[in-house]
Amino acid sequence: MIGARKITPMFYVAAALLLTLPPFLVGPYWLGVGLLLLSWIALAQSWVLLSGMTGYISLGHAMFYGLGGYLTVLTWQSWPLWISLPAAGALAAFVALVLGWPVLRVRGPYFVILTYGLAELVKFVVIDIEAKLGKFGRLLMGAPPLETLYWLMLALALIATLATWYVRRSRFGAGLRAIRENEEAAETLGVPVVRFKLFAFAASAFIPGIVGGLMALRSAYFEPFQAFSPVTSFTIVVIALIGGSDDAPGPILGALFLIVLQELLWTSAPELYLIILGLVLIGFVLFVPDGVHGRLLRGKRAT
Amino acid sequence: MAELLSTQLLFAALVTGALYALTALGLNLVYGTMRLLNVAHGEFVMLGAYATYWAFALTGLPPLAALPVVAIATGLLGLAAYRGLFRGLLRNPTLATRIESNSLLLFFGLSIVLQNTVAALFTPTPRGYAYLDAIVTIGPLSMASDRLAALVIAAGVTLAIVLFLRFNLLGLAIKALIQSREATQIVGIDVGRVQATSFIAGFGLAGLAGGLVSMLGQISPFMGFPYTISAFVVIILGGLGNLTGGIVAALLLGVLETYGVALTSTNYRSILIYGVFILILLIRPQGLMGSRQAAR
Numbered sequence: 300m301i302g303a304r305k306i307t308p309m310f311y312v313a314a315a316l317l318l319t320l321p322p323f324l325v326g327p328y329w330l331g332v333g334l335l336l337l338s339w340i341a342l343a344q345s346w347v348l349l350s351g352m353t354g355y356i357s358l359g360h361a362m363f364y365g366l367g368g369y370l371t372v373l374t375w376q377s378w379p380l381w382i383s384l385p386a387a388g389a390l391a392a393f394v395a396l397v398l399g400w401p402v403l404r405v406r407g408p409y410f411v412i413l414t415y416g417l418a419e420l421v422k423f424v425v426i427d428i429e430a431k432l433g434k435f436g437r438l439l440m441g442a443p444p445l446e447t448l449y450w451l452m453l454a455l456a457l458i459a460t461l462a463t464w465y466v467r468r469s470r471f472g473a474g475l476r477a478i479r480e481n482e483e484a485a486e487t488l489g490v491p492v493v494r495f496k497l498f499a500f501a502a503s504a505f506i507p508g509i510v511g512g513l514m515a516l517r518s519a520y521f522e523p524f525q526a527f528s529p530v531t532s533f534t535i536v537v538i539a540l541i542g543g544s545d546d547a548p549g550p551i552l553g554a555l556f557l558i559v560l561q562e563l564l565w566t567s568a569p570e571l572y573l574i575i576l577g578l579v580l581i582g583f584v585l586f587v588p589d590g591v592h593g594r595l596l597r598g599k600r601a602t
Numbered sequence: 603m604a605e606l607l608s609t610q611l612l613f614a615a616l617v618t619g620a621l622y623a624l625t626a627l628g629l630n631l632v633y634g635t636m637r638l639l640n641v642a643h644g645e646f647v648m649l650g651a652y653a654t655y656w657a658f659a660l661t662g663l664p665p666l667a668a669l670p671v672v673a674i675a676t677g678l679l680g681l682a683a684y685r686g687l688f689r690g691l692l693r694n695p696t697l698a699t700r701i702e703s704n705s706l707l708l709f710f711g712l713s714i715v716l717q718n719t720v721a722a723l724f725t726p727t728p729r730g731y732a733y734l735d736a737i738v739t740i741g742p743l744s745m746a747s748d749r750l751a752a753l754v755i756a757a758g759v760t761l762a763i764v765l766f767l768r769f770n771l772l773g774l775a776i777k778a779l780i781q782s783r784e785a786t787q788i789v790g791i792d793v794g795r796v797q798a799t800s801f802i803a804g805f806g807l808a809g810l811a812g813g814l815v816s817m818l819g820q821i822s823p824f825m826g827f828p829y830t831i832s833a834f835v836v837i838i839l840g841g842l843g844n845l846t847g848g849i850v851a852a853l854l855l856g857v858l859e860t861y862g863v864a865l866t867s868t869n870y871r872s873i874l875i876y877g878v879f880i881l882i883l884l885i886r887p888q889g890l891m892g893s894r895q896a897a898r
Contacts, residue, residue, distance in 0.1 A: 356703050401884045408639050408702050412834050413883050419831075420876035427869055533710060540707055573718040580711035584704050585690065 318453055322446040334449050334517060336558045337456040338510050342531075343538040343550030344459035349503035350536075351463075351545035352472060353496060354479035355403065358532045359414030360507050362421045363391035365527035367508030368515035369425060375439055384451070384512050391508025392501040399500040403493070406482075415529065422527035429523055436522040439515070448517050455513070459506050464547040466502075475499055476545065537576075541583050543590015552591040609743045611864055617749050617818075619856025620756035621811055623849045625829050626836035627760055628807030631800040632680075633834075634780040634843040636692060638705040642713035643833055644826025646805045650676050650812025651821040652720060658731055665733055666751065669813045676809025677802040683712065684801035692797065713826070721823040728820040752814040759810060763803070764845050776800055780843035835879045 321333050342360065350357050367387035374383045398417065405413050429435070466472040474495045477485035486492045515521050534557070542553025560579065564572040587594055629643045650672050657668040687708055691701070734748035767773035775796045778786045787793055811829070815821070836855055840847030855875070862874040 356706070405883060408633075408637065409838065409883060411639060411702060411706060412838070413880065416831075416876050416879050416883070420873065420880060423872040423876065427873065430869065536703070537707065537710075540703065570718075570722055573714050574722070577711040577713070577715035577718070580707055581687065581715075584707045584711070585687065588700075588704065 315453075315457055319450065322449055327445055330445050330449055331517075332558065332562060334445065334452050336554055337449070337452040338514060339534070339538055339554035339557065340551055341452065341456040341459040341506050341510050342535045343542065343554055344456070344463045344547065345503050345506035346535045346539050347463050347545055347547075347550055348466060349499045351539060351549070352466070352475035352479060353499060355406070355496070356411045356536070357414045357503070358411050358529070358536065359418040360503075360535050361527050361529055361531040362414075362418035363395065363504040363507035364511035364514075364531050365418075365422065365425065365523065366394060367391050367511030368521060368526045369511075369523070370508075371512030371515050372437055372439060372521040376441070380443065380516075384509050387512035388505040388508040391504040391511075395501045395504035396497060399497045400493075403496045403500060415532065418527060418529065418532060422523060425523040425527065436520060439519040439521070442516045442519040445517070448513055452510070452513055455506065455509055460547050460551065462502070462506075463550070467546050471495065471498075537580055541580075541590055543587075543593035546592065549590060549592040552595075556591060611860060613743060613745055613749070613753075615857045615860035616853070617753045617756075617856075618860055619853035620753050620760065621814060622832050622836050622855055623760045623852035624756040624807055624814075625811045626833040626840070626848050626852055627763055627845065628804040628811065629830075629833040630780075630837045630843065630845060630848055631776065631804035631807070633837065635776060635800045636688070636705075636779075636797055637701055638688065638709070639702055640709050640804075641706060641830055642709040642716065642826075643804075643808055644828065644830035645713045645716040646676050646679070646808035646826075647812035647815060647829045648720065648821070648823060648826040649679070649716065650809030651816035651825065652724065652812075652823075653809065654813040654816045655729060655731060655821060658733065665813060665817050666755075669755070669810055672813045673806040673810040676812070677806030679809075680801040680803075680805025681798060683805070684798050687712070688801070689794070689797075717823050717826070724823070726823055728822040730820040731816075733817055748817045752818055756811070756814055759807070760849060763807070764849070767845060772796070772799060777843070777845075831879075832875065835875065835882075838879070839882050 321330055325333070342364070346357065346360055349355060367390065370387045370390050371383050374386070378386070402410070402413060402417070466475070474485065474490040477488070477490050478492055478496065482492060511526065515526065538553035538557055539550055540553070541556050542549030542551065560576065561572065564575060568575075583590070589597065625643065625647060628646075629640060632638055632640045632643070653672045653675060654665050654668050657663040657672070658665055688705070691704055691708065734746070734751060736747045738745050738747050738750055767777055775786065775791045776799065778789070778791060779793065779796050779800070783793070786796070808829075815825075815829075832855065836852045837848055839855070840849070840851035855878075858878060859871060859875060863871050866874075
């Protein structure tokens with residue numbers, strides 16, 4: 300057992316180092332798939348920070364993703380990337396802080412629909428702004444190469460994974476999970492409920508802001524319908540729940556599962572992809588409700 | 603400004619409001635009784651629309667005659683969804699503790715399966731048909747007869763269901779379930795049967811609304827989602843489980859949408875609806891007439 304405990308961190312460090320290599324090894328197609336995988340991992344980890352831990356199911360992550368993309372596109376070629384990408388995250392976190400105070404008072408199904416509605420509202424406002432500016436889609440010239448984007452996304456996915464891992468084991472994370480189990484009881488026991496929720500919401504928004512920026516650079520094109528698409532929010536929830544659990548391995552397993560499914564089906568039966576994704580989703584809720592990671596944990600405990 | 607006072611605009615607002623009331627009533631029966639986040643509600647509206655369309659296109663069955671058949675068919679689909687997907691979810695205690703996220707995912711899965719199956723079978727191209735084109739003129743008001751028929755049927759069915767829920771024993775049981783699940787079980791109501799009835803009625807109403815919608819404009823496999831959203835807006839605005847509140851809220855939303863668009867432009871339609879929805883949720887999450895408890 301002691302040996303296993305020593306091997307585990309080494310294993311993760313080695314895995315992270317190996318993940319920096321693909322740009323030297325594979326062609327642009329598979330590198331693109333890798334980028335997508337890392338982006339879903341980062342997004343799902345950020346979602347787990349808020350929704351996995353507190354039980355406040357957010358369907359609004361597309362808003363942070365889209366806002367980050369929008370800022371990156373608007374400042375493209377006037378701000379350097381090392382400023383505009385963190386600014387994209389900061390903008391998303393700031394919006395979450397401002398909106399969080401009223402929004403996080405609403406609970407349960409109301410929170411789910413409210414976050415969805417907010418994301419749609421922001422989408423239509425941006426569409427309106429773009430239409431007023433006479434822009435119908437913006438093309439980005441001279442976007443950075445795929446390799447650079449891959450490494451940046453890898454760093455982001457690692458930060459997001461470490462954040463989930465760390466928060467899960469911290470006092471802060473314990474407070475968040477207490478909110479999930481019983482908010483009144485948590486408050487009575489001295490958990491600063493409002494501050495914790497706000498902080499989790501802002502932290503949870505920061506990463507999608509940057510991911511949105513990177514993905515806008517990847518497609519070298521910005522169009523609000525696509526950037527703020529609610530499908531992003533839904534996919535994040537699907538990944539987090541397929542992965543299961545409120546710990547770091549969940550989103551990684553969920554994202555891997557989704558990417559493999561996508562790759563298998565996009566090429567062979569693209570028209571069936573969404574139908575099968577829907578069926579897989581239904582199957583998971585009914586038969587594997589604690590997700591892949593939850594199932595693995597249970598298996599380990601049983602032996 | 604004179605346009606705003608026209609009876610034409612008021613009529614349009616009433617038609618929209620009545621259709622919203624009908625779809626929201628169906629959603630209230632499923633979401634209110636079981637707290638199932640039914641994001642596939644609009645997909646059953648879409649199925650109803652397609653069923654009506656095909657009945658008309660293939661057999662020439664007039665949409666008005668097809669409506670009851672379509673409602674029954676989508677109601678039975680609702681029963682199948684309950685038996686196959688949701689009964690287990692509601693009974694299993696570990697699944698039921700996370701009923702919101704689990705039902706959201708199940709319905710989301712169902713929704714993409716339905717949308718894409720219909721798109722694969724019938725192509726994603728929008729379709730429509732011409733039916734009841736005649737213009738009816740009463741006093742200063744001229745109305746397309748399909749819209750008039752939709753208004754009369756939507757309003758009539760909504761009222762009938764509300765009265766049924768108020769005076770029939772099964773209807774009262776549904777209302778009781780909306781208010782408190784535990785208390786309903788304690789007084790000896792067969793919760794499973796009430797839930798199955800709610801599914802049948804809820805999805806049947808969605809299908810019926812779809813049939814009416816198909817008479818008024820074009821239909822497509824992806825037309826459903828806006829109906830899901832407007833239905834959620836209406837039931838939250840009206841207060842969860844408050845059926846009369848829902849009707850008032852639906853009319854309000856219809857008026858707001860029609861007049862808002864007339865005053866500004868169609869570009870603002872979505873901004874307007876979502877804006878109102880968010881404001882209401884933030885200021886009065888219990889709805890316009892709901893009790894404080896419902897938001898908890």
